[in-house]
Amino acid sequence: MGSIDSTNVAPSTPSIAEFKPLDAEEFRKEAHRMVDFIADYYKNVENYPVLSQVEPGYLRERLPENAPYLPESLDMIINDIQKDIMPGMTNWMSPNFYAFFPATVSSAAFLGEMLSTALNSVGFTWISSPAATELEMIVMDWFAQMLKLPKSFMFSGTGGGVIQNTTSESILCTIIAARERALDKLGQDNIGKLVCYGSDQTHTMFPKTCRLAGIFPSNIRLVPTTAETDFSIAPEVLRKMVEADVAAGLTPLFLCATLGTTSTTATDPVNALAEIANEFDIWIHVDAAYAGSACICPEFRHYLDGIERVDSLSISPHKWFLAYLDCTCLWVKKPQLLLRALTTNPEYLKNKQSELDKVVDFKNWQIATGRKFRALKLWFILRSYGVANLQSHIRSDVAMAKMFEGFVRSDPRFEVVVPRAFSLVCFRLKPFPGSDVEALNKKLLDKLNSTGRVYMTHTIVGGIYMLRLAVGSSLTEERHVRAVWELIKELANDSLKEA
Numbered sequence: 001m002g003s004i005d006s007t008n009v010a011p012s013t014p015s016i017a018e019f020k021p022l023d024a025e026e027f028r029k030e031a032h033r034m035v036d037f038i039a040d041y042y043k044n045v046e047n048y049p050v051l052s053q054v055e056p057g058y059l060r061e062r063l064p065e066n067a068p069y070l071p072e073s074l075d076m077i078i079n080d081i082q083k084d085i086m087p088g089m090t091n092w093m094s095p096n097f098y099a100f101f102p103a104t105v106s107s108a109a110f111l112g113e114m115l116s117t118a119l120n121s122v123g124f125t126w127i128s129s130p131a132a133t134e135l136e137m138i139v140m141d142w143f144a145q146m147l148k149l150p151k152s153f154m155f156s157g158t159g160g161g162v163i164q165n166t167t168s169e170s171i172l173c174t175i176i177a178a179r180e181r182a183l184d185k186l187g188q189d190n191i192g193k194l195v196c197y198g199s200d201q202t203h204t205m206f207p208k209t210c211r212l213a214g215i216f217p218s219n220i221r222l223v224p225t226t227a228e229t230d231f232s233i234a235p236e237v238l239r240k241m242v243e244a245d246v247a248a249g250l251t252p253l254f255l256c257a258t259l260g261t262t263s264t265t266a267t268d269p270v271n272a273l274a275e276i277a278n279e280f281d282i283w284i285h286v287d288a289a290y291a292g293s294a295c296i297c298p299e300f301r302h303y304l305d306g307i308e309r310v311d312s313l314s315i316s317p318h319k320w321f322l323a324y325l326d327c328t329c330l331w332v333k334k335p336q337l338l339l340r341a342l343t344t345n346p347e348y349l350k351n352k353q354s355e356l357d358k359v360v361d362f363k364n365w366q367i368a369t370g371r372k373f374r375a376l377k378l379w380f381i382l383r384s385y386g387v388a389n390l391q392s393h394i395r396s397d398v399a400m401a402k403m404f405e406g407f408v409r410s411d412p413r414f415e416v417v418v419p420r421a422f423s424l425v426c427f428r429l430k431p432f433p434g435s436d437v438e439a440l441n442k443k444l445l446d447k448l449n450s451t452g453r454v455y456m457t458h459t460i461v462g463g464i465y466m467l468r469l470a471v472g473s474s475l476t477e478e479r480h481v482r483a484v485w486e487l488i489k490e491l492a493n494d495s496l497k498e499a
Ligand SMILES: *Cc1c(COP(=O)(O)O)cnc(C)c1O
Pocket: 101, 165, 166, 167, 168, 169, 203, 205, 258, 260, 261, 262, 287, 288, 289, 290, 316, 328
């Protein structure tokens, strides 16, 4: 390694005066090399194990203890990336990545991301980067129109949207907005009365976010779900809980409905839940992190039926809409409630346009002050592909999942455990007399992942351990899905023989 202990080096060695962290020509040369590296990676990603096979702590053994005192060349750095970093990568970009929800990306998003990084605008107020703010408003309206959201969620109507980093932050902002509205009426010292509702299938960030918003842990309700409703919230069960809380003198505050739960893509009935929420003056948010993107296709839009009665909606284009991390779109019907809770106005950010109240200052729509120009990547995606290609992207993933579902159904040793709604298939080896079905399926999953040829994860819902195959990695083609089924069958034979 090129690192030299700083104490042994005469201070005159590196010429500080000549050091330029950004030089346009140097940048051009090195960035071209990096693009080549990335394109080669995408081309050859199938040669890497999907799931990294390193042991914890592997990297500390390989890298020096101190940062180098003298500069090192890009050659040396790339060399170490190949040698030391790549073996420790779980390759989310692999076409054989079927774990969690895959992270779909695209050339267009990369170009947008590149430009947004390059421009490096920190658009907290309108004046700090007018294009960043105005493009974000336009893109959020475009996306809303593609989803056929009502005007009440659009800037061209009475609402609006903002691009955040994650679902957690989006929901935290909305809970805080709802909390402030409620405490206005109840008095600030009544926070202990506020109750939040999700289901036992709601993403784990929800109870965490409620606690971050100051909701008492004893007032966070996770509505139990069952196989009878395919693990979605049964409205009458929610209603009973809400009524019991009201009877106990508590104030129902917030309901998180999920469109496409993380375990099994269960879909809560938005319309029926909104009816209850409206009746009890509960803020209802729809978390559609993954599945929301599918609603740009008419055949999936019905999942958003009732959305006009909802207070807020979030979708993460970094999950299924070809965007690189981070990108979560949050629409709200009453931006003034967000603003009331989150507005800051320090002297050093004051400016004429903000004071005239003529502009959107997105710092007041989020937790942080600073923010990236994230609208660029969505704009690149929408323009480069058009609604037509984006719809076929969704349909092609769904078709591959459907094909896989067919394979599973055609093999009597396997079963599909919950109905497939989008591009996730939840399945398992069926129990048979004398078998430990959970151990059998765990063993199958371990075998699969240790081949490095595929990465899948599991979940347990309704007491059933199941394997999840989530189709959606941008490089996945039908042949990959066929190959993974062959691999599953082969390793299932081994597992069954050993059982
Ligand atoms: C992935 C996922 C999340 C993740 O939340 P982040 O805060 O963005 O990490 C939330 N909700 C659902 C339904 C998800 O699938």
